[in-house]
Amino acid sequence: MSPSGAPRRVRAYGGHFLLLAVLTLVTALLITAVPRIADRLTGQGLREHVAAQPVARRDLTYTTEQVIVPRTASRVAATRAAELASIEARMPASVRRTIGERWYAAQTAFSRLTGPTLSTDKGLNDLSLRAMTGLPEAATLVEGRWPAGGGDAGDAIEVALADTVAGPLGIRAGSTFALSVLDQDGNPLRRRTVALVGVFRPTDPHAGIWDALPSMLRVAAPTGDGEPFLSVGYTSEAGVDAAATSGWPVSFAWRYRVAADRVTPGQLTALIDGLAELERTRPAGLTLIQGFDIPLRQFAESLAAARTLLAVIAAGLLATLAGLILLAARLAARRRQGEYALLRARGGATAAVLGRGLAESLLVLPLAAGVGWLLGGLLPGEGSDLRWVLLAALLATLVPPLTALTAGRGGGGRTDLVGARSPAVRLTLEVTVLAVAAVGAFLLRRRGLTLDGSVDPLLVSVPVLLAVAAALVALRAYPWPLRLLSRAAARARGSVAFLGTARAGRAATTGPLVVVVLAVATAAFCGVVAAGIENGRDRAAARAVPGDVRVDGERFAPDTTDALAALPGVRAVAPLLVEPGQRPYVDQAGRFGGIGETRVVLVDLARFAEVAGRAGVPVPVPDPMRATTDGTTPLPALVSTALADEFADAGLADAAGRRPAWLDVQGNRLPLRTAGTVDEFPLVDSDVTRFVVLPWPALPADAPHPLVPTGFLLAGDRVDPAAVARVAGEGQQRYQRAGTVTGGERPRQPTVTTRSAVRAELGGSGVNGLLVFGFTIGAVGGGVLGLLALAFAVLAGARGRGQVLSRLRTMGLSRRQWRGLLLVELTPLVLVSVLTGAVVGALLPLLLTPVLGLPAFTGGMAVRARFEPGLVAGVLGLAVLALGFAVAVEALNNRRMRLGEVLRLGEES
Known part of the structure; x- marks a missing residue:
């Protein structure tokens, strides 16, 4: 009867206590290790997510408008450079902690650069002068020296250029030029002498200091016919002051880059809130440019869902371990049933049985829980809470004494017969579990998920309750x-x-x-x-990418389709024509029908289905959409659900085509009728809810403008994306040189996207x-x-x-x-x-x-x-x-x- 015999009894029933100890150790290890591993993986994933963002997305940039400073001003650039620290000091603390690199720049407006070595056959050249922090330390001089003087009115402004700029311009250190501000007619208003005193080469062209736009490392091509080439030169603060006080418009910028290794999951919410506060705390007269909160919000959303999912999984495992500990304790108590019966027969009370079992448990289970906690603590990471381990150890320690109370009770009899009536307590418990599980599932669907960063008790308990309820039903039924x-x-x-x-x-x-x-x-x-x-x-x-490769650009020459099809590995090509922001008309005359902007997609659906099929992407195409049309009759269209409702309200694009809707596609008015309604379609982003898909029509010879593709979809094995980009770029240039478009801005380079790259991302x-x-x-x-x-x-x-x-x-x-x-x-x-x-x-x-x-x-x-x-x-x-x-x-x-x-x-x- 004395608890002093507990070590002897633990040794006698060592197998049972070893099993309980192992289960308790695993439970404590799970409680400790899972949060630590999750924290380490979350931190690693967050750093990779931040580092994978474009550098411009990670920059917090403050800029000013171009201003004319008084001629009597002094130390203009140096005075504004001192604000690099003061602007950062006004940021919220959560943002300041993440700032890694910082740069200040003062830049003049682009002005015409002329000189004896810049002949007119090389085109027009405009130059902007920029003074910035840290550039001499990030570059190596190829020839000459760094700018220093240029502060006096009669002195030349000293400039240094990158070798990738000086080379294409054909100039060397020691050359002298004239920098002029022109009026609207091209006549010079102000002029200063500029001396090229040095040519430098960046130590690391990919360093953050070179990410400022316009770039200092290349000559920007003209934006249109008759426009100049653009380049940026480095000068000293005195050089910027000289230009500014001579009447050159000057602007200032302070750029702060978020370091990926300084962003931690624990401060994610505070950082997002701090970025939202930046606009409110920015100094007057400055414009803030930042988009870093967008990827952070995306990561926070996915992290909340991942943590919730992990909590559901961990709850299932912990509930299973709790059930195993209870089963092990019951099995041990059943093996010692005679011992407990004899103890009661000799006058042992309930307290004696509890004390006997508690003394045995205290010798084994708290120690096992402590070992599990120590093993889990060896893993890198943070987030484990000792209180949960103590709670698990307490519950595991109490289970064996409580199960010992039921040992020896119940008498004999055939309790395993199917026809035996279940005790009222068991039946009530089963009905209660079923009812609670059903109510919990109903409330969970009605309420949804709470994304406040904490574990949702209802969400983690409902799966366990449903599994227990299903087991009880199966036990009754089988x-x-x-x-x-x-x-x-x-x-x-x-x-x-x-x-x-x-x-x-x-x-x-x-x-x-x-x-x-x-x-x-x-x-x-x-x-x-x-x-x-x-x-x-x-x-x-x-x-x-409903194929293997997708090409997006502006407009391509019609023969680009054949050129892409001739590339090695390409088995099929389908041209695409995508027109965003189109407004459907009521009639051919172009009367507005009250329908908002719509994305229009024209595609040869037969070839599109072939490309998708060869790429292993099943895309069902309705038979009416495969018919060949010439654009004189209403085209059958796949219309999004939201747009179909607007068409119905306006009485347009009915299925019979009696009152078609009209679209302006590359200068051609095309009628359409609704052949089908869809919620989504390949090639259309998930955030676009109003779109229409049309078959590519064979326009008559007297059509105002031929339809030309704005993209392509390719199917093939081991297609080289670089070769596709080269051929597509040549096709876009051929269209530009055909004379269809003159002047205006140069087209952007085609983008090539592979389905494997999207999937990997x-x-x-x-x-x-x-x-x-x-x-x-x-x-x-x-x-x-x-x-x-x-x-x-x-x-x-x-x-x-x-x-x-x-x-x-x-x-x-x-x-x-x-x-x-x-x-x-x-x-x-x-x-x-x-x-x-x-x-x-x-x-x-x-x-x-x-x-x-x-x-x-x-x-x-x-x-x-x-x-x-x-x-x-x-x-x-x-x-x-x-x-x-x-x-x-x-x-x-x-x-x-x-x-x-x-x-x-x-x-x-």
Whole structure:
């Protein structure tokens, strides 16, 4: 009766306490390690996400308008340079902590540069003078020296140029030029002498100091016919002062770059709020240019969804571990049932039983929890909370004493019979669990997901409750078909099938079955959601590039299609014509119909379907859209749902074409009718809700303008994107040289996008590492814990099966029949538990997908949870493995119990 014998009892039942200690250690390790690993992966993903942003996106730039300073002003550039520190000091602290590099620049307006070495046959040249911090340290002089003087009115302003600028201009150090401000007629208003005193080469052309626009490292091409080349030269602060006081307009800029290694997940919310405050705290007279909050908000959205998903997975694993600890404690108490019964028979009260069990638990389980906490603390990262480990250790320590109270109670009797009436307490508990699970699921769908950065208790508890409720329903339902099968087997020859199904139908393993279902459901949930995210990313990539390569530009010569088709590896090409911002008309005359801006996509749908099919992207094209039209009759159109509603309200674009809508496409008025309504279409971004897709018409010879493509879609193997960009650029230049467009701005270079690159970008998002970690521990942990729970389910009925098998062996049951009987008895338990868990895991995403925010991982594409064939094969494989594992555990246990001795009087193994 004395607790002093606790060490002796722990040593006597060392196997049971070792199992409890291992489960407690794993629980503490999971509670400690998961937050630390998640924090490390989140920080790594955030740094990679920030570093992958274009440098211009990470810059916080303050600028002024170009101003004319008084001629009597002094130290203009130096005075404004001092504001580099004062502007930063006014930023919110959360923003200041992330600033890495900073630059100040003073720049004059572009002025005409003339000189003896700049002949007119080289074109016109404009030069801007820029003084900035840190440039001499970031470059090496090729010839000459750095600018220093130029402050006096009669002195020349000293300038240094990059070798990539001086070379194309054909000038060297020592040359002298005239810099003039021109009026609208091209006549000089002001003139200063400029001396080229040095030529430099950047030490690292990719350093942040060279990212300021216009670039100092190249000569910018003219923006149109008759326009000058643009270049930027470096001068001293005295040189800027000299130009400014001579009447040159001058502007100032202060640029601060966010360092990727200074942005941490813990300050993400504060940083986003601080960036929102920058506009309010900016000094008067300055303009702020920043877009860094956009990628941060995107990452924060995906991080909130990933943490929520990880919390759901961790809740399933922790609930499974809690169930395993309870099962292990119950199994240990059952093995010591006689000891506890004797203790009560000798006058031991409830407090004595609790004290005896508590003394034993205190020797083992807190120490195991501490070891798990220490092991988890060895992992890099932060975020683990010791309070949760202490709570888990306390609960694990209390479980064995509480289960000891139930040992020895209940008496004898056939409690495993199917027809036995369930106790009122158990029935009430099951009904309560079912009701709470249903109400929780309903409230979760109605309320949605809370993205306040904390763990949502309702969201993490509903999947556990639903898995437990499904296990209870399966436990109530599965004996009935077995009873029918047993009756059929009773009329057949042989006893193995009859005895096996009869015993399987009477098996009472409520606790183990619930834990198995919970573990398998967690693993299946991870598999289904992971497959849904991968499928969503594939669909998002196919929507952006429904082929292998996509080319976007302005306008291309018609023969560009054939030129692209002739490239190595290209198997099919479809020209595209995309016109954003078009307004549909009521009639051909161009009367406005009250419908907003619409994106128009013209494509040869037959060739488009061929390209998509060769690229392995199934794109259904309605038959009416494949018909060849000439543009004189209403074109069949695929219209977005939002635009179709506006057409219906305006009475336009009816299906019969009696009152078509009209579009102006490259100067051609084309009528259209609605041939179908779609919610989305490849080539159209997910954020565009109003679009129309038309078949490429064969315009008549007297059409005002021929339709020319603005892009292409290619299908092929190992197509070289650089070659595609070169051919597309040549096609765009041929169109420009054809004389169709004269003057104006130069067209932008075509962009080439591959579907594999889009898919890789989606799969390499900042939180992808966190997702992979969560799905891995969920799938692997759920599978392993499910097998362990199945072992408990087998061991729970091992004593009864051992007695039955011993009796049957004495009655002549062969070893082969014994194995068959064991297989028939365990198969229903294994299949019911594994398949129930798999079904629950497959259905949980259907319930939770709308509230998990999974589109944050797929570029906005909706995630469709489906049970893929590979997952079905995995579940069946797990069932076979579980069955083999269960049979092995039972055989090992029977060998340990020595079935020949379990029938001795009073023997209870």
